[in-house]
Amino acid sequence: MKKISNLKKRVSEMCLGALALIAFISVTSCDPTIDALAFDLPEANSKEDLTPPTASFKASVTADYLSYTFSNTSSSATTYLWNYGDGNTSTGLDGANTFPAEGTYTVTLTASDKLGKTSTFTMDIEVIEPEVPPAIVPEVLNGDFTNGMDNWKVSTFTGGTTSSFNTSSDGSWLNYDGTDNGSKTAGAKWTLSTSAGAYTSSSTRYAYQAIVVTPNTPYVLEYEYAIKTEAEQSGVAIGGNRIIGEILDGHFADGKDAVASSNAGPLVQHVGTQVLGKTTFTKVKAVFTSNATGEVAIWIYAVTAVDAYVDNVKVYPAN
Numbered sequence: 001m002k003k004i005s006n007l008k009k010r011v012s013e014m015c016l017g018a019l020a021l022i023a024f025i026s027v028t029s030c031d032p033t034i035d036a037l038a039f040d041l042p043e044a045n046s047k048e049d050l051t052p053p054t055a056s057f058k059a060s061v062t063a064d065y066l067s068y069t070f071s072n073t074s075s076s077a078t079t080y081l082w083n084y085g086d087g088n089t090s091t092g093l094d095g096a097n098t099f100p101a102e103g104t105y106t107v108t109l110t111a112s113d114k115l116g117k118t119s120t121f122t123m124d125i126e127v128i129e130p131e132v133p134p135a136i137v138p139e140v141l142n143g144d145f146t147n148g149m150d151n152w153k154v155s156t157f158t159g160g161t162t163s164s165f166n167t168s169s170d171g172s173w174l175n176y177d178g179t180d181n182g183s184k185t186a187g188a189k190w191t192l193s194t195s196a197g198a199y200t201s202s203s204t205r206y207a208y209q210a211i212v213v214t215p216n217t218p219y220v221l222e223y224e225y226a227i228k229t230e231a232e233q234s235g236v237a238i239g240g241n242r243i244i245g246e247i248l249d250g251h252f253a254d255g256k257d258a259v260a261s262s263n264a265g266p267l268v269q270h271v272g273t274q275v276l277g278k279t280t281f282t283k284v285k286a287v288f289t290s291n292a293t294g295e296v297a298i299w300i301y302a303v304t305a306v307d308a309y310v311d312n313v314k315v316y317p318a319n
Contacts (some may be wrong), residue, residue: 053077055121057095065129070095070107074156077111077119085125099127135219135317138211138296143313144176146185152188152207157255163205165190165300165310172224172281172311184279187311189300190243195302198238207300208258210251211315213275215294218318221247223282225272228306234279235305243272243308247288247315260298267291278309287318 058071072080072094082095085105090096099105105125112118141151151262152164171187174180194205213219226244230236246266252258268288276282290296298315302308 001309011253014266015165020312028035034201048207051076051113052117053119053191054111055119056183057107057109059107059123059125063097066100066127067098067128068096068125070097070109072109074109074111074119074121077113079111079112081110083108091235099125101237102110102129133212135217135319136212136294137317138213138304140211140280140313140315145188145311147232148186152209154206154208154255154258155253160202160204160206160255160259161206162255165205166194168309170226170278170307170309172226173279174224174281174312176312176314185311187309189301190304190308192235192237192305195237195303195305196244196301205301206255206258207310207313208252209298209299209313210296211296213290213294213296213315214311214317216288217249217290219288219290219315220318221270221286221288221298221313221315222243222284223270223300223313224283224311225274225280225309226281227304227308229274229275229277230306233306237303237305239303240273241275241302241304241308243302243304243310244300245270245272245284245286245310245313247286248299248300249291250293251295251297258297258299266299267296278307281311 045188053075053076055077056073058073060069060071062069070082074080076275080091080093082090086099088097105127106122107125108120108122108206110120130223145291148167149164153162156162165188168189169184169189170187170189173184175185188207190205192199193203196204223245226240226241246262248258248261248266250261252261268286270284270286272284274282298313300310
């Protein structure tokens, strides 16, 4: 009987203790002054984002100074929003944009992960139109023919001659710089026996000089020419006495290939038909646009039954 009494006593004490604990929790949960037991319960099934995203990118300008590409170097992200600072946006991994004009644009990349964490990275892009370098001014060697045929010959000529013209002392009265010489200067000369056209033979002579200019750029081929009158020398070529100046599309080691290029169509051709006598020169300025390589060649010949002359050959940018 004593054991049963003690057991009842212990059960009674345990029940009283439990009631006291419940009462304490109830009081403390309602008492805002008790901070020691305050804590936030975690959301259901949540876990800490141990690798939040970091946004970053690199910018590169293209051949068009207005257009840029952006290489995404972000980490731990799954979605991206690009804002290019000019009203344009995109959501791809990498970015690309063509800006409307010169100026400074703030490009922003917002990188996000699947847990909703975000990171932003900005870069100021300064859009500036690059300065266009001045066009090449080619040096036309021996352009006044002071040194005879030097620098005016093709290397070889299948079926023709590498001699480029007849040397002459009946050139222009002007020096190469445009000043008056006070008398005739050296020049290049063509005759019936050295003519092309209907008179083409193995003796036909062509003045050739390869030059390099800026690609796809306007240039001027300039030279002076004179043709004897019938009073000075009788004879008229088929189609009329004339001097032809051209710019060929390329460089040529064999005169045969240069002739073929001329026949196919030069970059520019001027046919001079002014017959004013050997002492009166006509200045030619023929505008052309250079090719994509910048490798072109001066090509001059005559179709004439009388003596004809050329002097002071130049090539320079049109602007």
